[in-house]
Amino acid sequence: MRATLFLILFALTLVDTAPGQRRGRRDRSPREMQHFTYDQGRFQSDAVSQRMPYGVYLPKGYEDEANADKEWPLVIWMHGMWEDHNRFHGRGGAELLDKAVTAGWLPPCVFVTANGGRSSMYMNRGKERWQDLISEDLLSHVSKTYRVSRERDQRALMGVSMGGMGALRITFTKPELFGAVAVHSSAVFAKDPDDMPSRLKSFAGRLGFGDPIDKRLWEAVNPTCIADKLNKDDLKGLQIYFDAGSEDRYGFDSGNLLLHECLEQREIPHQWRLIDGGGHSWGNSFQDRTLPSSFTFVGRMFREGPAQRSSDRKEGAAKRGK
Numbered sequence: 137m138r139a140t141l142f143l144i145l146f147a148l149t150l151v152d153t154a155p156g157q158r159r160g161r162r163d164r165s166p167r168e169m170q171h172f173t174y175d176q177g178r179f180q181s182d183a184v185s186q187r188m189p190y191g192v193y194l195p196k197g198y199e200d201e202a203n204a205d206k207e208w209p210l211v212i213w214m215h216g217m218w219e220d221h222n223r224f225h226g227r228g229g230a231e232l233l234d235k236a237v238t239a240g241w242l243p244p245c246v247f248v249t250a251n252g253g254r255s256s257m258y259m260n261r262g263k264e265r266w267q268d269l270i271s272e273d274l275l276s277h278v279s280k281t282y283r284v285s286r287e288r289d290q291r292a293l294m295g296v297s298m299g300g301m302g303a304l305r306i307t308f309t310k311p312e313l314f315g316a317v318a319v320h321s322s323a324v325f326a327k328d329p330d331d332m333p334s335r336l337k338s339f340a341g342r343l344g345f346g347d348p349i350d351k352r353l354w355e356a357v358n359p360t361c362i363a364d365k366l367n368k369d370d371l372k373g374l375q376i377y378f379d380a381g382s383e384d385r386y387g388f389d390s391g392n393l394l395l396h397e398c399l400e401q402r403e404i405p406h407q408w409r410l411i412d413g414g415g416h417s418w419g420n421s422f423q424d425r426t427l428p429s430s431f432t433f434v435g436r437m438f439r440e441g442p443a444q445r446s447s448d449r450k451e452g453a454a455k456r457g458k
Contacts, residue, residue, distance in 0.1 A: 164228040171196055171237040171244060174225060179277040183260075183268035189251050190274065191221040192282070193233060195244035209245040209438040210284040210291045214252055214270065214299030216321075216417050217343075221251040228423040232431070241428060242435035246284050250274055250299075257323070257344055258302025259357050271306050271313060289315035289441030292434040296320045297388075297417045300378065304359040304395075307374055308366065316375040316437045318430035321384060321417045324359050324391035327398075336387050360395050368403045376406035377433040379426055381414025388416065407433060 172193040181188045197203055215223050224230065236242040252258050256266035270293075278284060285291065293314045295303035300322025307317040325340060326332050329349045332340070341347040345354055355361040376399070380392040389410060396408040409429065414420055 163226045164231055165226045166231050166234065169193075169196075169230065169234045171234050172230075172247070173198075174230065176221070177281075179273065179281075181269050181273040183265040183273050184253070185263070188269065188274075189221055191225060191249035192278075193230070193247040193249075194282070195237075195246070197244070198246075198283075205283075207283050207285040207290075209243060210278065210282075211245055211247045211434060212270065212274065212278070212291075212293050213247065213249045214258065214293070214295030214303050215249065216295075216297030216299050217257075218254050220254070221249040223418075224249045227418045229427065232423050232427040236428070236431040236435070239428075240435075241432040243438050245438065246278070246282050248274070248278055252299065252302065255298075255344070257298055257357070258305070259344065259353075261344065267302060267306060270302065271310055275313065287315075287441065288312065289437055292316040292318060292437065294318045294430060294434070295322070296422075298323055300324075301357075301359060304378070305357055305362060307376075308359060308362045308371065311371045311374045314374070315441065316377070316434050318377040318433050320378070320422065320426045320430065321380050321388055322359070322378055322392060323386070323388060324395050325354075326391065326394060327355075327358070327361050327364055329354055333387070339386065360391065360398055363395060363398045363402070363404070366402055366404065371404060375433070375437055376404070377408075377430055378406070379409035379411055379414075379429065381411045381416060381420060381422070383413055383420070384416045385419075386416055 172195060174191060174193050176189055176191050178187045178189050195208060213224055215221065233247060237244055250270055252266055252269060258266045258270060260267045279286065291314045293303045293307055296319065300319030301324060303317050303319050304322060304324070307314050329337055329340060329351065337349070341349055378392055378395070380389040382389055392408070393410065396406070399406045411425055414425060415422065
């Protein structure tokens with residue numbers, strides 16, 4: 137009898153779940169979304185020599201005949217360490233994404249959740265080029281598969297923790313790909329690893345930087361080191377948002393503060409928030425305290441971009457007419 141009851145209860149936990157995902161005690165995946173449908177797909181990535189999964193939220197109405205020629209804004213979300221493309225769906229991200237459209241923070245868009253490997257740090261290492269997986273293979277696949285805008289100011293890169301680090305690195309080194317980057321609890325460190333507390337330095341070594349830390353690799357992938365070499369015009373108007381909790385268990389709040397100071401010194405516009413009492417990543421109600429701000433930030437660009445282009449075209453036409 138006990139065995140039968142256990143099997144019944146176990147079966148019930150698998151009902152009404154997102155594809156490939158079980159509902160647990162902390163699962164917040166919505167059974168139905170008001171503004172999106174969620175699905176999963178796979179594509180061949182030459183960067184990592186394997187077929188990689190991803191999640192995709194399509195706005196309801198995407199398949200309507202009236203929208204057959206419509207191109208939608210695009211957001212790509214990069215997950216944190218030990219996570220995958222489903223983490224966003226199950227930890228409250230999907231719930232907030234749906235609310236963002238209801239509240240007007242974000243217009244309807246194609247929202248893609250990447251899978252960048254469980255501990256890759258989205259770095260290009262040897263034969264596995266995890267950064268190129270996102271900036272080349274996934275972006276190319278999404279652009280060919282879905283009706284998304286090719287305009288820079290209609291594309292944004294977002295992420296958390298490991299994904300935040302990767303998103304900052306991609307947009308800082310290839311600013312032509314995305315018009316905005318909006319990230320949370322990003323793995324951002326001091327410019328010189330020797331300046332870090334021993335605990336954080338040891339942790340960084342375990343992330344793949346080596347022991348002792350390979351300083352050439354460190355300078356190539358750490359967002360603070362990259363930002364330290366930028367001029368204010370290098371990012372081509374990239375819009376930047378990042379935040380971190382004051383109680384981040386990895387101490388990433390200090391690294392993000394250094395990044396803020398570095399960008400300030402270079403007069404690079406950005407928006408930085410230190411969230412008082414906030415924890416790391418999905419802990420301490422992360423999604424409820426941070427995603428509304430980043431969705432609003434990205435949504436503002438999506439709405440202002442087309443109007444600005446139209447204004448620029450009219451101004452150019454007026455100048456030519458003189």
